[in-house]
Amino acid sequence: MALLQRPEGRRLHPVTPWRRAWAPLAALFAFAAQDPERARQGVESLTAGRLLAVLALLPAAAAYGFLSWWMTSYTVTETELRIRTGLLFRRVAHIRLDRLQAIDVGRPLLARVVGVAKLKLDVVGTDKKDELAFLGERDAVALRAELLARAAGIAPEAAAEAGEAPARELVRVGTRMLVVSLLLLGTVWGTLAAALAVPWLIWWTSGSLWPALAVAVPLLSGVWRSGVGRFLTEFDWVVAESPDGIRLDHGLLDRAHATVPPGRVQAVRIVEPWLWRRRGWVRVELDVAAGGNEGGLLLPVATRETARGVLARVLPGLDPDEAAASLVPVPRRARWVVPLWWRGYGHGVTRTVFASRKGLLCRTLSLVPHAKVQSVRLTQGPWERAFGLADIHVDHGANGTVAARLRAVGEARAVVAAQAERSRTGRRGAHPERWLT
Numbered sequence: 558m559a560l561l562q563r564p565e566g567r568r569l570h571p572v573t574p575w576r577r578a579w580a581p582l583a584a585l586f587a588f589a590a591q592d593p594e595r596a597r598q599g600v601e602s603l604t605a606g607r608l609l610a611v612l613a614l615l616p617a618a619a620a621y622g623f624l625s626w627w628m629t630s631y632t633v634t635e636t637e638l639r640i641r642t643g644l645l646f647r648r649v650a651h652i653r654l655d656r657l658q659a660i661d662v663g664r665p666l667l668a669r670v671v672g673v674a675k676l677k678l679d680v681v682g683t684d685k686k687d688e689l690a691f692l693g694e695r696d697a698v699a700l701r702a703e704l705l706a707r708a709a710g711i712a713p714e715a716a717a718e719a720g721e722a723p724a725r726e727l728v729r730v731g732t733r734m735l736v737v738s739l740l741l742l743g744t745v746w747g748t749l750a751a752a753l754a755v756p757w758l759i760w761w762t763s764g765s766l767w768p769a770l771a772v773a774v775p776l777l778s779g780v781w782r783s784g785v786g787r788f789l790t791e792f793d794w795v796v797a798e799s800p801d802g803i804r805l806d807h808g809l810l811d812r813a814h815a816t817v818p819p820g821r822v823q824a825v826r827i828v829e830p831w832l833w834r835r836r837g838w839v840r841v842e843l844d845v846a847a848g849g850n851e852g853g854l855l856l857p858v859a860t861r862e863t864a865r866g867v868l869a870r871v872l873p874g875l876d877p878d879e880a881a882a883s884l885v886p887v888p889r890r891a892r893w894v895v896p897l898w899w900r901g902y903g904h905g906v907t908r909t910v911f912a913s914r915k916g917l918l919c920r921t922l923s924l925v926p927h928a929k930v931q932s933v934r935l936t937q938g939p940w941e942r943a944f945g946l947a948d949i950h951v952d953h954g955a956n957g958t959v960a961a962r963l964r965a966v967g968e969a970r971a972v973v974a975a976q977a978e979r980s981r982t983g984r985r986g987a988h989p990e991r992w993l994t
Contacts, residue, residue: 728863755772
């Protein structure tokens with residue numbers, strides 16, 4: 558049949574149909590979980606014909622998964638990656654190799670058991686990631702290396718044999734350090750206290766269990782995400798350096814491999830929770846153009862010296878200590894605009910970055926290289942205007958903004974004018990953003 562004619566190109570791994578086959582069954586189970594009473598009544602009223610119809614879902618789901626896999630293929634040409642998908646509605650994605658920003662390898666737990674992986678592709682100008690799921694682990698690594706080589710301009714006949722670029726390990730976060738850092742986060746204990754106290758209080762006042770459970774479930778989910786979930790995601794976090802960028806490998810159950818391409822980092826955030834400061838620990842987050850790094854995380858926890866060394870590899874010339882030393886506190890009259898928390902704000906400029914600090918209990922230092930600044934603006938609310946204060950906003954290429962709050966109006970205007978000039982000169986001396994160069 559022409560309708561089911563298999564498209565040309567390379568195939569996904571034969572295990573892929575099982576990934577797609579569970580969808581109809583998942584919908585059935587979701588309905589049963591949402592309305593268990595109605596599901597129970599439906600089971601009790603099952604006739605032989607209805608039972609056969611339900612059992613027919615199994616081969617139907619298997620057929621759906623197989624045909625979806627059958628109609629999926631991909632082809633690598635000299636200029637693009639083409640992905641053909643669709644059973645009833647055909648779709649062909651044309652991904653230009655020179656527009657690729659990141660190619661990440663994902664290894665979920667069950668995929669690791671059967672030896673497969675998936676590739677996630679970040680492309681300039683798109684928010685949604687295309688992916689190839691699943692490929693054999695060796696095939697996934699080889700295809701990633703081939704795409705990177707072609708994106709870097711290596712001849713097609715040599716790209717397939719180029720292999721994965723070598724990597725040099727920079728940092729490996731120890732399990733003990735990660736566990737202690739999570740235990741020292743106030744958010745974990747605060748959410749846990751709320752999960753224990755609030756549902757009990759609702760139960761005691763209402764006399765009903767269901768409202769208490771409705772509140773307890775999202776609170777316990779928050780405890781999981783901020784505690785156990787973060788541990789599972791950030792376990793065995795490894796930062797390595799290679800010609801194609803900074804590589805990040807992490808995860809206990811689902812192993813993830815991401816790459817931050819050189820030149821794509823737009824801003825850096827150095828986070829210091831209150832209980833981490835005595836130990837000299839920080840968390841380093843990134844804003845990356847096109848979202849190459851999932852979660853925007855470079856280091857879940859590290860000493861200041863370690864973080865400084867890694868940042869020097871990500872953004873040559875960046876010195877966090879110099880940026881911190883350049884910070885100037887806000888005027889004292891800012892206390893009337895933001896009581897108490899005004900002490901946490903600060904702003905500074907070095908030869909390489911625009912710096913802004915906020916927070917008292919959890920201090921965050923945001924750094925934007927001058928070359929990455931897209932626009933700079935000044936804003937004033939009515940209350941700020943009454944006290945002669947203004948905010949400076951710096952927009953960068955990852956669709957983000959860093960703000961220096963509560964500055965004197967005269968200072969803010971001077972910074973806006975000076976920053977526009979620093980950005981122009983910074984872009985002229987910026988490093989190339991091409992991979993493997």
